[in-house]
Amino acid sequence: MYEIRVGLGSCGIAAGGLEVYDELLKETQGMDVKVYPTGCVGMCYKEPLVDIIDEDGRTVTYGNVKPSMIKEIIKSHIMDGKPLLKWVVRDTEGEKKYDNYMDKQVKIVLRNCGQINPEDIEDYIKVGGYKAIQKALTMDPYDIIAEIKESGLRGRGGAGFPTWLKWKNTKEAPGNPKYIICNADEGDPGAFMDRSVLEGDPHSVLEGMMIAGYTIGAQEGIIYVRAEYPVAVKRLKIAIKQAKDRGYLGQNLYGTNFSFDIKIRQGAGAFVCGEETALIESLEGKRGMPRLKPPYPAYSGYMRKPTVINNVETLANIAWIVTNGGKRYSSYGTETSKGTKVFALTGKIKRGGLVEVPMGMTLREVIYDIGGGIKKDKKFKAVQLGGPSGGCIPESLLDTVVDYESLTKTGAIVGSGGMVVMDQDTCMVDTARFFMDFIVKESCGKCTQCRLGTRRMLDILDRICNGQGQEGDIELLEDLAHMVQSTALCGLGQTAPNPVLTTIRYFRDEYEAHIRDKKCPGGRCKELIHFSIDPEKCTGCRLCELKCTSHAITGEFRKTYHIDPDKCTKCHTCYDVCNYDAVVIS
Template identity: 65%
Template sequence: MKIRVGMGSCGIAAGSLKVRERIVEEIERRGLDLQVQPTGCIGMCHNEPLLDVITGDGRIFTYGHVTPELVGEIFEKHIIGGVPLTQHLVSTSENTNDFLKEQVRVALRNCGEINPECIDDYLDRGGYQALKQALSSTPEEVIQEIRVSGLRGRGGAGFPTWFKWQAVRQNPGSVKYVVCNADEGDPGAFMDRSILEGDPHSVLEGMAIAGYATGAKHGFIYCRAEYPLAVRRLELAIAQARERGLLGRNIFGSGFTFEVAVKEGAGAFVCGEETALIASLEGERGMPRLKPPYPAQYGYWGKPTNINNVETYANVPWIISHGGKAFASMGTEKSKGTKVFALAGKIRRGGLVEVPMGLSLRDVIFNIGGGIKDNRRFKAVQLGGPSGGCIPESLLDIPVDYESINQTGAIMGSGGMVVMDDTTCMVDVARFFLDFTQKESCGKCVQCRIGTRRMLEILERICTGEGRPGDEELLEEIAIQVKEGSLCGLGQSAPNPVLTTLRYFREEYTAHINDKNCPAKQCKALITYRIDPARCQGCGACARKCPAKCISGEKKKPHVIDRELCLKCGNCLDVCHYNAVIIE
């Protein structure tokens, strides 16, 4: 029997360090011979901290929302007494829960199941055998296998992976590079972080295979400095692989040499764009350059360079081991394989999901994600991060693949999926994401630097009740100019949230501009608070919680809000047990 504890960033933030401490204390106090294994995130972030009890016959019992106090009970009744605490179980090997049931795990195949800090765990599951297999083939055969798989880059654009690899291989030069883009900057996205924290060796193995196929001997992982746990586990994995001869010189006696180093990024969103990333790697300011030449021709230090993201590389060992046809058998005609999504926002079961391409948005959000929190109505899903778009309820049944998502005006992006309910103001959502991209613009392009600023000013004006007739048309006009005139993907896609909300939720813009009203009751300048005298019981809870002291009234009699003094903080609404506070 052994115990496994979720020690990804989500688990640690939820309290798994204290859970692990209590487990060690119980083992020592009871004199038990039990192995405690830290692991990464299995995807059920909504149930963290997670604890697995794995019996001698291989059965797995997963406990959710584990506290140090619950650990003691699990030891007493399950580990010692042999009786699982069914009321605290979220999944078992015999009865997989709905969140995991529909998933097909390729990129996430080891996350939450191995100790990411122990290379032997990875080797026991066939780790580095795909690299050994690739080294017994020719580079051209490896590229052909990736071509057969139909793997497209999982970083956003969906460019065919084999084509990049082949371009790097065919370009002349004895020095070439492989780069992993781990600069995951989208709000609400944590796919790459979880893979790096939970299964770093799969990325290293994928990069080494890419190095062999392209003729590169050096690799770099450009990772956000805001991911300290991922960086630490990456560096540990690199050291372990080098010690075992799986990185470095003459790997598997093949004569192939491949080294990997980690470069920490400073948190610039624009460095997710490959040419800006290369500039940062070289020690320059992260700013994109005109293409062509592409990195496959002129990349790091002017040498042919292959750039893929974390999820793309994590798929590669599986494809080499199982064959390209196995990967291509999943997904759709033009979008093969699986895709990892980060479910966040107003959803019951937030976390990481990996599903075959072609599954509908409705299946992902309602069947796997469990639907909307607090039984509210679904309104939209932001797909593709701040450069993506907002997809309405009427399009929930479209398949999740590159072509279908692009037709909606959104993009697949790296896989962020932020779910919104009927309390969300879509004008404010557009303002929020444009504020992000405007701040992250490197400023090189006039259209991006100034165009996003002008669009943001219009959106801020609309949200504060100062919108003017013609603002909608002006937003569209500037958005098109920004898309057409920007140099890189940041500027070209920054207007997407504005254009999709105008396309699908135009009535909300009209209400803000013409009626000076926010239908979702979120924009402070356009709402007021009042107390319904028929419901108010005069308990005084709202008055005690009000920071502006603008609520008055006698005990057990209806209270009144002074609208001139009201800060619209919402405290009164939160504490009222009688639904007497109304937003108008």
């Protein structure tokens, strides 16, 4: 019997995966074929993806599948036994090398994503699911903590705090009941790691929470997930119901005196609620604003009781570590940063998607060997790591290894795992403005330093991008940034200046060009750029004219075209569509 799985994570659905799934059900009706949905395997740039698995386990993956392709795939691959090579992107046994996207990856967190049906608990059980909690229930909680300590697992939500120490502090903190909270409030622009895990392997997160609950002495777990993740919420609800129906959640689990239940709470999408104490305030029905620390949540968290807060990726590691041992996990990574890390590769990258790599791999390897390099083979300029709390790393530092300490030295952070790649056409001043605008809108306003300091920084960046920058603006930005860093109440404010400081540190010449020369080297700031067409390169293909919605481009077919500066809205469309580099930005 053949099995066919269709990538129906959010990326697959957005690319048309549901239509492909329906067509497969139609075309295989009456055949000895099992069709089922799966999560994101990470190759978002090839969605919709369809895997066909034969009785021997050979898996052939088709990419960019359209409903119109299904009939031909079924006829050739299943009825005639011949994979349709023209659409194949991966083949576990084929001689031809199709795509090396997976070659340098190590899948621990993503071990089941794209491999199992996330809506069927039986699929999870078949790959060893819920074995780890059974093993954990035979262990002393301190032995579990010791195993997590040996693994070297640090929190994957951004701060990198040792997971074992957080669990130990909470276990030993006075007071009951105790709680375990899964932070699934993923808010960084360009980040979708937690969403993909929840959509593709929700039971691994539930099992991780169960192990954490047993270890610290909690009987209740809460998943705080943003409401903008409807597919993740749906699959979490299915997973919790299935686990309860099987007796894996509830009272006296596996014949022991350990009882544990999990509930879901949906957040309204406030970025600040990714900060653990603001998340707790939101859970308690209050406005999401950070608390003063100490006391830390391990001692006074949800309902002022001892609470462990781990993010999705951290918890998805737990069952694997308990099953395979902390020593094996620590065999990956560096001395101080063990294991693997999941990154969301986005931006001007050829192969955008989800990757899981051992800590210690260089940025160059991730971007070029796995991501395939820059779109249209343009020049790499920078990579933004850590979202609004992170920083921009230039080409000269591409050989920096991915671990907590090395990235911190550059001015960036590992963060939750967003990795936004920028090319030669990116304005770094405008990039800093984008992230600062995000922070200003997401600041809760509780502390003056963050509320007013970031607003003032944004005003200066706006002026610079609009051609009104003044001498001394760079120094003023640096002063304000250091003030906000050192005085803001929570992590959001303390890290908010990072994009500004790193762009000044590595791209100061661009700031100076904006201020002194009234030029934008990246060609993005509208007040500082001018569009024209190079008559030596223009072939008169007319594509720019057809795409220009402001009718600013005129000319005669097969002859040189021209741009009327008075009509030009500087939308970049002509520049983006020209195949001959004839559109010039000056």
